[in-house]
Amino acid sequence: MKVLKIPEATVIRLSVYSRYLEQVRRKGTSTISSEEIARGVGVSSAQVRKDLAYFGDFGTRGVGYNVIELYGHLMKILGLTRQWQAVIVGAGKLGSALAMYAGFAQRGFKIVGVLDSDQHKIGQKLEDLYIEPFENLGSVVAQHKAEIGIITVPAEVAQNVAEAMVAAGIRGILNFSPRSLNLSDDIVVRNVDLSVNLEILSFYLGSRK
Amino acid sequence: MKVLKIPEATVIRLSVYSRYLEQVRRKGTSTISSEEIARGVGVSSAQVRKDLAYFGDFGTRGVGYNVIELYGHLMKILGLTRQWQAVIVGAGKLGSALAMYAGFAQRGFKIVGVLDSDQHKIGQKLEDLYIEPFENLGSVVAQHKAEIGIITVPAEVAQNVAEAMVAAGIRGILNFSPRSLNLSDDIVVRNVDLSVNLEILSFYLGSRK
Protein backbone atom coordinates (compact mmCIF):
# COMPACT_ATOMS: atom_id res chain seq x y z
CA MET A 1 0.00 0.00 0.00
CA LYS A 2 1.23 3.43 -0.96
CA VAL A 3 -0.14 6.82 -0.04
CA LEU A 4 -0.85 8.93 -3.08
CA LYS A 5 -3.60 10.91 -4.71
CA ILE A 6 -6.93 9.13 -4.47
CA PRO A 7 -9.10 9.22 -7.60
CA GLU A 8 -12.42 10.90 -6.92
CA ALA A 9 -14.14 7.89 -8.48
CA THR A 10 -12.56 5.78 -5.76
CA VAL A 11 -13.98 8.01 -3.03
CA ILE A 12 -17.45 7.75 -4.54
CA ARG A 13 -17.18 3.98 -4.64
CA LEU A 14 -15.94 3.78 -1.06
CA SER A 15 -19.11 5.52 0.02
CA VAL A 16 -21.15 3.05 -1.99
CA TYR A 17 -19.25 0.08 -0.56
CA SER A 18 -19.86 1.35 2.96
CA ARG A 19 -23.62 1.35 2.47
CA TYR A 20 -23.58 -2.04 0.93
CA LEU A 21 -21.59 -3.37 3.86
CA GLU A 22 -23.98 -1.75 6.31
CA GLN A 23 -26.73 -3.75 4.72
CA VAL A 24 -24.70 -6.98 4.63
CA ARG A 25 -23.81 -6.47 8.27
CA ARG A 26 -27.45 -6.19 9.24
CA LYS A 27 -28.03 -9.62 7.78
CA GLY A 28 -25.33 -10.92 10.11
CA THR A 29 -22.84 -12.01 7.47
CA SER A 30 -19.37 -11.91 8.98
CA THR A 31 -17.04 -12.35 6.02
CA ILE A 32 -17.23 -11.13 2.44
CA SER A 33 -15.04 -11.39 -0.66
CA SER A 34 -14.18 -8.60 -3.08
CA GLU A 35 -16.15 -10.59 -5.64
CA GLU A 36 -19.34 -10.42 -3.57
CA ILE A 37 -18.97 -6.73 -2.87
CA ALA A 38 -18.38 -6.21 -6.57
CA ARG A 39 -21.57 -8.02 -7.49
CA GLY A 40 -23.49 -6.14 -4.85
CA VAL A 41 -22.60 -2.71 -6.14
CA GLY A 42 -21.94 -3.37 -9.81
CA VAL A 43 -18.20 -3.00 -10.30
CA SER A 44 -15.32 -5.44 -10.89
CA SER A 45 -13.65 -7.27 -8.02
CA ALA A 46 -10.24 -5.95 -9.05
CA GLN A 47 -11.69 -2.47 -8.74
CA VAL A 48 -12.85 -3.17 -5.21
CA ARG A 49 -9.45 -4.48 -4.18
CA LYS A 50 -7.60 -1.61 -5.85
CA ASP A 51 -9.84 0.97 -4.16
CA LEU A 52 -9.33 -0.58 -0.74
CA ALA A 53 -5.59 -0.97 -1.28
CA TYR A 54 -5.14 2.80 -1.37
CA PHE A 55 -5.87 2.81 2.33
CA GLY A 56 -4.49 -0.40 3.76
CA ASP A 57 -4.50 -4.18 3.76
CA PHE A 58 -7.91 -4.89 5.16
CA GLY A 59 -8.43 -8.44 3.93
CA THR A 60 -7.11 -11.93 4.50
CA ARG A 61 -5.88 -13.94 1.51
CA GLY A 62 -7.96 -17.00 0.88
CA VAL A 63 -10.67 -15.71 3.18
CA GLY A 64 -11.89 -12.23 2.32
CA TYR A 65 -12.81 -9.25 4.45
CA ASN A 66 -14.34 -9.14 7.89
CA VAL A 67 -17.56 -7.22 7.29
CA ILE A 68 -17.69 -5.27 10.54
CA GLU A 69 -14.02 -4.43 10.44
CA LEU A 70 -14.06 -3.29 6.83
CA TYR A 71 -17.18 -1.25 7.45
CA GLY A 72 -15.42 0.44 10.33
CA HIS A 73 -12.37 1.21 8.20
CA LEU A 74 -14.52 2.73 5.48
CA MET A 75 -16.47 4.92 7.89
CA LYS A 76 -13.20 6.13 9.36
CA ILE A 77 -11.72 6.82 5.91
CA LEU A 78 -14.82 8.73 4.85
CA GLY A 79 -14.75 10.81 8.01
CA LEU A 80 -18.10 9.47 9.17
CA THR A 81 -17.19 8.47 12.69
CA ARG A 82 -18.14 11.95 13.81
CA GLN A 83 -21.19 14.12 13.33
CA TRP A 84 -21.18 16.95 10.79
CA GLN A 85 -23.28 20.08 11.10
CA ALA A 86 -24.75 21.58 7.95
CA VAL A 87 -26.84 24.62 7.06
CA ILE A 88 -29.19 24.92 4.11
CA VAL A 89 -29.69 28.23 2.32
CA GLY A 90 -32.80 28.29 0.15
CA ALA A 91 -36.07 27.08 1.67
CA GLY A 92 -37.87 26.29 -1.58
CA LYS A 93 -39.25 22.87 -2.40
CA LEU A 94 -35.90 21.20 -2.62
CA GLY A 95 -34.26 22.92 0.36
CA SER A 96 -37.23 22.20 2.61
CA ALA A 97 -37.30 18.55 1.60
CA LEU A 98 -33.58 18.16 2.21
CA ALA A 99 -33.96 19.80 5.63
CA MET A 100 -36.31 17.03 6.66
CA TYR A 101 -34.70 14.22 4.68
CA ALA A 102 -33.96 11.33 7.00
CA GLY A 103 -31.19 9.97 4.81
CA PHE A 104 -28.77 12.66 5.94
CA ALA A 105 -29.30 12.18 9.67
CA GLN A 106 -28.80 8.43 9.25
CA ARG A 107 -25.25 9.00 8.06
CA GLY A 108 -24.31 11.60 10.65
CA PHE A 109 -25.17 14.83 8.89
CA LYS A 110 -27.25 17.13 11.05
CA ILE A 111 -29.08 20.08 9.55
CA VAL A 112 -28.73 22.85 12.12
CA GLY A 113 -30.34 25.70 10.20
CA VAL A 114 -32.43 26.53 7.16
CA LEU A 115 -32.23 30.11 5.90
CA ASP A 116 -33.99 32.15 3.26
CA SER A 117 -34.38 35.80 2.41
CA ASP A 118 -38.07 35.55 1.51
CA GLN A 119 -40.16 37.24 4.24
CA HIS A 120 -43.01 34.83 3.54
CA LYS A 121 -40.90 31.81 4.36
CA ILE A 122 -39.11 33.14 7.41
CA GLY A 123 -40.65 31.77 10.59
CA GLN A 124 -42.25 28.75 8.93
CA LYS A 125 -41.61 25.48 10.69
CA LEU A 126 -39.85 22.49 9.10
CA GLU A 127 -40.18 19.71 11.63
CA ASP A 128 -38.00 20.92 14.50
CA LEU A 129 -36.44 23.89 12.71
CA TYR A 130 -37.74 27.34 11.87
CA ILE A 131 -36.74 29.02 8.65
CA GLU A 132 -34.48 31.93 9.57
CA PRO A 133 -33.48 35.11 7.77
CA PHE A 134 -30.45 34.76 5.54
CA GLU A 135 -28.78 37.54 7.53
CA ASN A 136 -28.43 35.10 10.42
CA LEU A 137 -26.05 32.91 8.44
CA GLY A 138 -22.94 33.98 10.32
CA SER A 139 -24.44 33.47 13.75
CA VAL A 140 -26.06 30.12 12.91
CA VAL A 141 -22.84 28.76 11.47
CA ALA A 142 -20.83 29.98 14.44
CA GLN A 143 -23.29 28.85 17.07
CA HIS A 144 -23.61 25.30 15.74
CA LYS A 145 -20.05 25.04 14.40
CA ALA A 146 -21.45 24.13 10.99
CA GLU A 147 -18.79 23.26 8.42
CA ILE A 148 -20.99 22.21 5.52
CA GLY A 149 -23.31 24.44 3.49
CA ILE A 150 -26.06 23.24 1.19
CA ILE A 151 -27.14 25.64 -1.55
CA THR A 152 -30.69 25.33 -2.89
CA VAL A 153 -31.27 28.85 -4.18
CA PRO A 154 -31.84 29.96 -7.79
CA ALA A 155 -28.77 30.17 -10.04
CA GLU A 156 -28.61 33.98 -10.01
CA VAL A 157 -27.84 34.21 -6.30
CA ALA A 158 -25.84 31.03 -5.83
CA GLN A 159 -22.43 32.73 -6.07
CA ASN A 160 -23.40 35.35 -3.47
CA VAL A 161 -24.72 32.73 -1.10
CA ALA A 162 -21.58 30.67 -1.54
CA GLU A 163 -19.37 33.63 -0.73
CA ALA A 164 -21.44 34.43 2.36
CA MET A 165 -21.09 30.84 3.47
CA VAL A 166 -17.34 30.95 3.10
CA ALA A 167 -17.20 34.26 4.98
CA ALA A 168 -19.23 32.62 7.74
CA GLY A 169 -16.69 29.80 8.06
CA ILE A 170 -18.18 27.03 5.95
CA ARG A 171 -15.51 24.72 4.48
CA GLY A 172 -17.50 22.44 2.20
CA ILE A 173 -20.44 23.16 -0.08
CA LEU A 174 -23.03 20.92 -1.67
CA ASN A 175 -24.35 22.99 -4.56
CA PHE A 176 -27.75 22.09 -5.97
CA SER A 177 -27.95 25.21 -8.11
CA PRO A 178 -27.10 24.89 -11.78
CA ARG A 179 -24.28 27.42 -11.54
CA SER A 180 -20.57 26.72 -11.21
CA LEU A 181 -19.17 28.42 -8.13
CA ASN A 182 -16.00 30.43 -8.14
CA LEU A 183 -14.35 30.11 -4.73
CA SER A 184 -10.95 29.89 -3.14
CA ASP A 185 -9.72 26.37 -3.72
CA ASP A 186 -9.45 25.40 -0.09
CA ILE A 187 -13.24 25.22 -0.14
CA VAL A 188 -14.51 21.79 -1.15
CA VAL A 189 -17.42 21.96 -3.57
CA ARG A 190 -19.69 19.21 -4.93
CA ASN A 191 -22.21 20.06 -7.60
CA VAL A 192 -25.42 18.05 -7.67
CA ASP A 193 -27.45 19.43 -10.49
CA LEU A 194 -30.57 17.29 -10.55
CA SER A 195 -31.55 18.33 -14.06
CA VAL A 196 -28.14 17.33 -15.39
CA ASN A 197 -28.91 13.81 -14.31
CA LEU A 198 -32.20 13.75 -16.18
CA GLU A 199 -30.47 15.24 -19.20
CA ILE A 200 -27.94 12.43 -19.20
CA LEU A 201 -30.81 9.95 -19.23
CA SER A 202 -32.31 11.92 -22.09
CA PHE A 203 -29.05 11.72 -24.03
CA TYR A 204 -28.76 7.95 -23.67
CA LEU A 205 -32.44 7.32 -24.30
CA GLY A 206 -32.45 9.55 -27.34
CA SER A 207 -29.49 7.97 -29.05
CA ARG A 208 -30.62 4.38 -28.73
CA LYS A 209 -33.88 4.15 -30.54
CA MET B 1 -14.97 14.58 -36.43
CA LYS B 2 -15.38 10.88 -35.89
CA VAL B 3 -18.29 8.96 -34.42
CA LEU B 4 -17.21 6.80 -31.54
CA LYS B 5 -18.02 6.08 -27.95
CA ILE B 6 -18.71 9.27 -26.03
CA PRO B 7 -17.22 9.44 -22.53
CA GLU B 8 -19.89 9.85 -19.91
CA ALA B 9 -17.90 12.75 -18.49
CA THR B 10 -18.35 14.46 -21.84
CA VAL B 11 -22.11 14.04 -21.71
CA ILE B 12 -22.22 15.54 -18.23
CA ARG B 13 -20.19 18.53 -19.38
CA LEU B 14 -22.36 19.05 -22.46
CA SER B 15 -25.34 19.43 -20.15
CA VAL B 16 -23.40 21.93 -18.08
CA TYR B 17 -22.29 23.87 -21.17
CA SER B 18 -25.88 24.05 -22.37
CA ARG B 19 -27.02 25.75 -19.19
CA TYR B 20 -24.16 28.14 -19.25
CA LEU B 21 -24.97 29.07 -22.84
CA GLU B 22 -28.62 29.55 -21.96
CA GLN B 23 -27.53 32.12 -19.45
CA VAL B 24 -25.06 33.79 -21.84
CA ARG B 25 -27.75 33.90 -24.48
CA ARG B 26 -30.12 35.72 -22.15
CA LYS B 27 -27.54 38.46 -21.79
CA GLY B 28 -27.63 38.85 -25.56
CA THR B 29 -24.03 37.82 -26.26
CA SER B 30 -23.86 36.44 -29.78
CA THR B 31 -20.40 34.90 -30.01
CA ILE B 32 -18.31 33.01 -27.47
CA SER B 33 -14.90 31.33 -27.43
CA SER B 34 -14.06 27.94 -25.97
CA GLU B 35 -11.91 29.84 -23.50
CA GLU B 36 -14.89 31.83 -22.19
CA ILE B 37 -17.08 28.75 -21.89
CA ALA B 38 -14.24 27.05 -20.08
CA ARG B 39 -13.94 29.85 -17.57
CA GLY B 40 -17.69 29.94 -17.10
CA VAL B 41 -17.98 26.30 -16.12
CA GLY B 42 -14.56 25.55 -14.69
CA VAL B 43 -12.85 23.26 -17.22
CA SER B 44 -10.04 23.75 -19.76
CA SER B 45 -10.68 25.23 -23.19
CA ALA B 46 -9.15 22.20 -24.88
CA GLN B 47 -11.67 20.09 -23.01
CA VAL B 48 -14.53 22.20 -24.32
CA ARG B 49 -13.30 21.91 -27.90
CA LYS B 50 -12.67 18.18 -27.61
CA ASP B 51 -16.13 17.57 -26.15
CA LEU B 52 -17.83 19.53 -28.93
CA ALA B 53 -15.70 17.90 -31.62
CA TYR B 54 -17.28 14.52 -30.90
CA PHE B 55 -20.45 15.85 -32.46
CA GLY B 56 -19.42 18.23 -35.19
CA ASP B 57 -17.58 21.37 -36.21
CA PHE B 58 -19.70 24.01 -34.56
CA GLY B 59 -17.22 26.87 -34.40
CA THR B 60 -15.44 29.27 -36.70
CA ARG B 61 -11.65 29.52 -36.50
CA GLY B 62 -10.52 32.92 -35.42
CA VAL B 63 -14.01 33.80 -34.23
CA GLY B 64 -15.52 31.29 -31.84
CA TYR B 65 -18.99 29.82 -31.54
CA ASN B 66 -22.33 31.40 -32.30
CA VAL B 67 -24.10 31.21 -28.95
CA ILE B 68 -27.62 30.53 -30.19
CA GLU B 69 -26.46 28.01 -32.76
CA LEU B 70 -24.26 26.12 -30.34
CA TYR B 71 -27.00 26.11 -27.73
CA GLY B 72 -29.34 24.62 -30.30
CA HIS B 73 -26.84 21.93 -31.23
CA LEU B 74 -26.34 20.98 -27.59
CA MET B 75 -30.06 20.77 -26.89
CA LYS B 76 -30.46 18.57 -29.93
CA ILE B 77 -27.54 16.33 -28.92
CA LEU B 78 -28.92 15.97 -25.40
CA GLY B 79 -32.35 15.06 -26.72
CA LEU B 80 -33.93 18.12 -25.15
CA THR B 81 -35.80 19.46 -28.15
CA ARG B 82 -38.75 17.32 -27.11
CA GLN B 83 -40.66 16.90 -23.89
CA TRP B 84 -40.07 13.86 -21.68
CA GLN B 85 -42.71 12.37 -19.40
CA ALA B 86 -41.61 10.99 -16.05
CA VAL B 87 -43.26 9.24 -13.12
CA ILE B 88 -42.09 9.34 -9.53
CA VAL B 89 -42.51 6.36 -7.22
CA GLY B 90 -42.15 7.23 -3.55
CA ALA B 91 -44.05 10.25 -2.22
CA GLY B 92 -41.90 10.91 0.83
CA LYS B 93 -40.14 14.21 1.46
CA LEU B 94 -37.80 13.90 -1.45
CA GLY B 95 -40.26 12.47 -3.97
CA SER B 96 -42.86 15.12 -3.16
CA ALA B 97 -40.33 17.92 -3.51
CA LEU B 98 -39.10 16.59 -6.84
CA ALA B 99 -42.68 16.33 -8.08
CA MET B 100 -43.08 20.06 -7.59
CA TYR B 101 -39.52 21.08 -8.45
CA ALA B 102 -39.60 23.74 -11.13
CA GLY B 103 -36.11 22.91 -12.38
CA PHE B 104 -37.33 19.81 -14.17
CA ALA B 105 -40.18 21.47 -16.04
CA GLN B 106 -37.83 24.23 -17.18
CA ARG B 107 -35.76 21.71 -19.09
CA GLY B 108 -38.65 19.80 -20.62
CA PHE B 109 -39.21 17.05 -18.09
CA LYS B 110 -42.84 16.74 -17.11
CA ILE B 111 -43.87 14.77 -14.04
CA VAL B 112 -47.07 12.99 -15.04
CA GLY B 113 -47.62 10.89 -11.93
CA VAL B 114 -46.54 10.40 -8.33
CA LEU B 115 -47.23 7.00 -6.82
CA ASP B 116 -46.90 5.46 -3.39
CA SER B 117 -48.17 2.37 -1.62
CA ASP B 118 -48.88 4.13 1.66
CA GLN B 119 -52.65 4.49 2.16
CA HIS B 120 -52.09 7.69 4.12
CA LYS B 121 -50.40 9.39 1.21
CA ILE B 122 -52.68 8.24 -1.58
CA GLY B 123 -55.09 10.99 -2.58
CA GLN B 124 -53.00 13.83 -1.19
CA LYS B 125 -52.50 16.71 -3.55
CA LEU B 126 -49.10 17.91 -4.81
CA GLU B 127 -49.83 21.06 -6.76
CA ASP B 128 -51.74 19.76 -9.77
CA LEU B 129 -51.17 16.06 -9.15
CA TYR B 130 -52.73 13.60 -6.74
CA ILE B 131 -50.67 10.83 -5.21
CA GLU B 132 -51.88 7.58 -6.70
CA PRO B 133 -51.63 3.96 -5.60
CA PHE B 134 -48.50 2.17 -6.73
CA GLU B 135 -50.71 -0.41 -8.44
CA ASN B 136 -51.62 2.21 -11.03
CA LEU B 137 -48.05 2.34 -12.31
CA GLY B 138 -48.76 0.43 -15.50
CA SER B 139 -51.75 2.51 -16.47
CA VAL B 140 -50.15 5.86 -15.62
CA VAL B 141 -47.05 5.03 -17.65
CA ALA B 142 -49.11 3.83 -20.58
CA GLN B 143 -51.59 6.67 -20.49
CA HIS B 144 -48.97 9.42 -20.44
CA LYS B 145 -46.36 7.55 -22.48
CA ALA B 146 -43.85 8.07 -19.68
CA GLU B 147 -40.36 6.81 -20.49
CA ILE B 148 -38.50 7.98 -17.39
CA GLY B 149 -38.97 6.71 -13.84
CA ILE B 150 -37.73 8.43 -10.70
CA ILE B 151 -37.23 6.23 -7.65
CA THR B 152 -37.50 7.85 -4.22
CA VAL B 153 -38.44 4.86 -2.09
CA PRO B 154 -36.43 3.26 0.73
CA ALA B 155 -33.55 0.97 -0.29
CA GLU B 156 -35.37 -2.25 0.58
CA VAL B 157 -38.03 -1.82 -2.08
CA ALA B 158 -36.01 -0.03 -4.76
CA GLN B 159 -35.28 -3.16 -6.78
CA ASN B 160 -38.95 -4.18 -6.84
CA VAL B 161 -40.05 -0.73 -7.89
CA ALA B 162 -37.42 -0.65 -10.61
CA GLU B 163 -38.59 -3.98 -11.99
CA ALA B 164 -42.20 -2.81 -11.96
CA MET B 165 -41.17 0.31 -13.83
CA VAL B 166 -39.42 -1.72 -16.48
CA ALA B 167 -42.42 -4.02 -16.79
CA ALA B 168 -44.59 -0.93 -17.26
CA GLY B 169 -42.44 0.25 -20.16
CA ILE B 170 -40.05 2.72 -18.53
CA ARG B 171 -36.69 2.94 -20.37
CA GLY B 172 -34.62 5.19 -18.12
CA ILE B 173 -34.43 5.41 -14.33
CA LEU B 174 -33.16 8.11 -12.01
CA ASN B 175 -32.47 6.25 -8.78
CA PHE B 176 -32.32 8.29 -5.58
CA SER B 177 -32.28 5.23 -3.36
CA PRO B 178 -28.94 4.08 -1.98
CA ARG B 179 -29.20 0.68 -3.62
CA SER B 180 -27.62 -0.48 -6.87
CA LEU B 181 -30.26 -1.73 -9.27
CA ASN B 182 -29.93 -4.95 -11.18
CA LEU B 183 -31.73 -4.56 -14.49
CA SER B 184 -31.50 -5.63 -18.10
CA ASP B 185 -28.83 -3.47 -19.65
CA ASP B 186 -31.03 -1.82 -22.22
CA ILE B 187 -32.44 0.18 -19.31
CA VAL B 188 -30.51 3.38 -18.67
CA VAL B 189 -29.92 4.01 -14.98
CA ARG B 190 -28.45 7.04 -13.19
CA ASN B 191 -27.83 6.84 -9.47
CA VAL B 192 -28.10 10.05 -7.48
CA ASP B 193 -27.42 9.13 -3.91
CA LEU B 194 -27.60 12.42 -2.03
CA SER B 195 -25.79 11.11 1.02
CA VAL B 196 -22.90 9.92 -1.14
CA ASN B 197 -22.33 13.51 -2.09
CA LEU B 198 -22.18 14.65 1.50
CA GLU B 199 -19.87 11.77 2.29
CA ILE B 200 -17.48 12.86 -0.41
CA LEU B 201 -17.41 16.32 1.16
CA SER B 202 -16.77 14.66 4.49
CA PHE B 203 -13.85 12.71 3.03
CA TYR B 204 -12.17 15.78 1.58
CA LEU B 205 -12.88 17.94 4.63
CA GLY B 206 -11.60 15.29 6.97
CA SER B 207 -8.31 14.70 5.24
CA ARG B 208 -7.30 18.32 4.95
CA LYS B 209 -7.07 19.61 8.45
Added chain:
DNA sequence: TATTGTGAATTTTTTCACAGCC
Protein backbone atom coordinates in the same frame (compact mmCIF):
# COMPACT_ATOMS: atom_id res chain seq x y z
C1' DT C 1 -8.23 -24.18 -2.19
C1' DA C 2 -9.74 -19.64 -2.15
C1' DT C 3 -8.94 -15.01 -2.27
C1' DT C 4 -6.09 -10.96 -1.44
C1' DG C 5 -2.72 -7.41 -2.92
C1' DT C 6 -0.30 -5.55 -6.66
C1' DG C 7 2.93 -4.76 -10.53
C1' DA C 8 2.33 -4.66 -15.51
C1' DA C 9 -0.56 -4.07 -19.50
C1' DT C 10 -4.38 -1.88 -21.30
C1' DT C 11 -7.78 1.40 -21.95
C1' DT C 12 -9.69 5.80 -21.30
C1' DT C 13 -9.47 10.62 -20.62
C1' DT C 14 -7.15 14.86 -20.55
C1' DT C 15 -3.75 18.06 -21.97
C1' DC C 16 -0.49 19.87 -25.25
C1' DA C 17 0.69 22.28 -29.14
C1' DC C 18 0.16 23.70 -33.59
C1' DA C 19 -1.58 23.56 -38.50
C1' DG C 20 -5.50 25.40 -40.67
C1' DC C 21 -8.66 28.86 -41.42
C1' DC C 22 -11.49 33.14 -40.82
Added chain:
DNA sequence: GGCTGTGAAAAAATTCACAATA
Protein backbone atom coordinates in the same frame (compact mmCIF):
# COMPACT_ATOMS: atom_id res chain seq x y z
C1' DG D 1 -4.16 37.95 -35.08
C1' DG D 2 -7.20 35.00 -32.97
C1' DC D 3 -9.40 30.87 -32.18
C1' DT D 4 -10.89 26.26 -33.73
C1' DG D 5 -10.14 21.36 -34.60
C1' DT D 6 -7.22 17.63 -33.89
C1' DG D 7 -3.31 14.44 -34.01
C1' DA D 8 0.25 13.20 -30.71
C1' DA D 9 1.81 12.99 -25.94
C1' DA D 10 0.85 12.55 -21.26
C1' DA D 11 -1.73 11.33 -17.41
C1' DA D 12 -5.15 8.77 -15.08
C1' DA D 13 -8.05 4.94 -14.27
C1' DT D 14 -9.18 0.25 -14.98
C1' DT D 15 -8.35 -4.50 -15.91
C1' DC D 16 -5.37 -8.40 -16.13
C1' DA D 17 -3.04 -12.01 -14.20
C1' DC D 18 -0.47 -14.11 -10.82
C1' DA D 19 2.63 -14.56 -6.70
C1' DA D 20 1.71 -14.63 -1.88
C1' DT D 21 -0.53 -16.65 1.82
C1' DA D 22 -4.27 -18.03 5.26
